[in-house]
Amino acid sequence: xxxxxxxxxxxxxxxxxxxxxxxxxxxxxxxxxxxxxxxxxxxxxxxxxxxxxxxxxxxxxxxxxxxxxxxxxxxxxxxxxxxxxxxxxxxxxxxxxxxxxxxxxxxxxxxxxxxxxxxxxxxxxxxxxxxxxxxxxxxxxxxxxxxxxxxxxxxxxxxxxxxxxxxxxxxxxxxxxxxxxxxxxxxxxxxxxxxxxxxxxxxxxxxxxxxxxxxxxxxxxxxxxxxxxxxxxxxxxxxxxxxxxxxxxxxxxxxxxxxxxxxxxxxxxxxxxxxxxxxxxxxxxxxxxxxxxxxxxxxxxxxxxxxxxxxxxxxxxxxxxxxxxxxxxxxxxxxxxxxxxxxxxxxxxxxxxxxxxxxxxxxxxxxxxxxxxxxxxxxxx
Numbered sequence: 001x002x003x004x005x006x007x008x009x010x011x012x013x014x015x016x017x018x019x020x021x022x023x024x025x026x027x028x029x030x031x032x033x034x035x036x037x038x039x040x041x042x043x044x045x046x047x048x049x050x051x052x053x054x055x056x057x058x059x060x061x062x063x064x065x066x067x068x069x070x071x072x073x074x075x076x077x078x079x080x081x082x083x084x085x086x087x088x089x090x091x092x093x094x095x096x097x098x099x100x101x102x103x104x105x106x107x108x109x110x111x112x113x114x115x116x117x118x119x120x121x122x123x124x125x126x127x128x129x130x131x132x133x134x135x136x137x138x139x140x141x142x143x144x145x146x147x148x149x150x151x152x153x154x155x156x157x158x159x160x161x162x163x164x165x166x167x168x169x170x171x172x173x174x175x176x177x178x179x180x181x182x183x184x185x186x187x188x189x190x191x192x193x194x195x196x197x198x199x200x201x202x203x204x205x206x207x208x209x210x211x212x213x214x215x216x217x218x219x220x221x222x223x224x225x226x227x228x229x230x231x232x233x234x235x236x237x238x239x240x241x242x243x244x245x246x247x248x249x250x251x252x253x254x255x256x257x258x259x260x261x262x263x264x265x266x267x268x269x270x271x272x273x274x275x276x277x278x279x280x281x282x283x284x285x286x287x288x289x290x291x292x293x294x295x296x297x298x299x300x301x302x303x304x305x306x307x308x309x310x311x312x313x314x315x316x317x318x319x320x321x322x323x324x325x326x327x328x329x330x331x332x333x334x335x336x337x338x339x340x341x342x343x344x345x346x347x348x349x350x351x352x353x354x355x356x357x358x359x360x361x362x363x364x365x366x367x368x369x370x371x372x373x374x375x376x377x378x379x380x381x
Contacts, residue, residue: 005210007257010170011136011147013249017238020052020137020177023094024059030133030172032092034062036085038105039096040069046183048139052096064088069097069104072161072271072278074154078107078118085112085132093134095171098192099143099152099278102136106151106169109134119155119162123359127166136171139180141231141244142192142279144199144252146174154272161268163359176249178242186232189244190333193228194283196248197221197326201286202261203254205293205300206363210258217254221307223247225329232333261364262355263289266373269354276341284338287326288380294319296366338380348377 014022027035037056043049044067056063066084069077085093085108095105107118109131114121121127136146145151149170154161184192197220203209204217224247230240266289267281294301302318308325312318343351352373355361361368 007212008167010167012173015176017179020175021055023055024061026135026173034090035092035094036090037063037065037094038101039067040101043097043139048180069101071100072154072275073100073104074156075118077104081108082111093132095134096137098140099145102145103151105134107153118153121164122162124165127168131168134171136174140192141181141248142195144248146171147249147252148256159272161272176245178245181241181245182236190232190335191279191283193244195279196251197224198263198282198286199251199255202263203258205297205365206259206261208259208363213254213257216250218307220247220250221304225308229332259363260360262368265355265358265361269351283335290323292376293366
């Protein structure tokens, strides 16, 4: 029997080549006249911001640019961005980039309307009123942050990544233009694509999963596995780029209505301690965590294998094939092993502790304590 669940998608999705050119129209629909544009150096250097800037200027929109967003956005980035928004008198936010600018923009919107420090809003129930309306324009196919109502920020004092979760922080509109993802280099395409696959697999296998999120996850898994090698090998292939962006969106919808699990717990611990790229951490941890979890979700992993187009005769065989296919895909797209992250032996205790403290730890299909994470880290090398 299907139990009780709630599904809410507060973001309107506009998808297709060239859809980012409608930004001014969307802003006017939202009643926005003075947006803060949140982005980062990579988006500017790739020429993507220049294209969006032309649309804004032609539309007569007065805007302020905050581009000092670091990878793994920091608490200081959020607070500095909020100061820029207040000084300019921003009435909205346009976030352009991957997960870092979009997550930072969500945090800025919270601070502008709530005050305080961004760590004050950790968890699921701390947002008490509306935040600044936001339009998200993704330039990668990985985080899905343009359609989620969560934001991950690094506390620089504790070197700990924490999550803010509430539908009110979601983008009002996501302009998902696959043309903007073409400039991603192969390794970034590979890492963000495997990040999206992680979102789909964890969204499907996490303990809070529900039917609509499951459907999105399984469809995303099939799309990503079929198209990621081509997107990496031939970055100008618009069919592969469009498919990967769609897979990332579906995966984002899935995990935001279910949860992530142990892969993210480890990745966020590594990101907090080492400032390591989040997508890469997820990408290299996915297969080892799947293998560690397998005995607790054989049937679900078999459905993952079906979504990948694999054939098998028993669920156990299917589960094994799903994990093996993830391992093969990581090699096929050129991802390095977990050892490439340079995890120091003396840090393993702290990584395991932070992983167990993560708000998504309870969602992992296999119950995990600090000792389990230590065993998993040892297995990963």
